[in-house]
Amino acid sequence: MSISGISSTTTNLRANGLGQEDFMKILLTQLTYQDPMKPMDNQQFMAQMAQFTSLEQTQQLNDKITTLIGNQAALQSVGLIGRTVDVNSTSGALTGTVISLSLAGDSPLITLRTSAGATLQNIGLSQITAVR
Incomplete structure (x- = not known):
């Protein structure tokens, strides 16, 4: 999706x-x-x-x-919290689980934990390519 x-x-x-x-x-x-x-x-x-x-x-x-x-x-x-998503980032395509959500600005930003254990913050919804 x-x-x-x-x-x-x-x-x-x-x-x-x-x-x-x-x-x-x-x-x-x-x-x-x-x-x-x-x-x-x-x-x-x-x-x-x-x-x-x-x-x-x-x-x-x-x-x-x-x-x-x-x-x-x-x-x-x-609805994305706890879901596995694929995102495009500056370092390439990544897969991880959404662990939190920030509603501080005009658009929501998610925090993602990858399978390697790295945490990526401030990911925009437009960077999500798939939700599983």
Whole structure:
């Protein structure tokens, strides 16, 4: 079974379009400088508020999905403890048993004990080529 690495992705709303703060500035500017004789249409105002609410909910959903992906990677990694794995390292292909797991960074890292008794630390999931 081959395990591919999990990369963390984040979306920068500034690069992709308007953010929440920009939307509020535009809305407040429209309200401030509207013609008193021709005020903003209620339907148009409500549509803009609905867009604002939708934007905020989408941002919250994105944050929760990012957290879910991180949690899923951690859960999958826990299942490797005690399993025999093949890994690619700088010294070549090695086989050993996963003895511990570190969740300190963005991606889980395993510690491996080889059949020769050597301990290899900080092995990324992307280095695993097979799980037995």
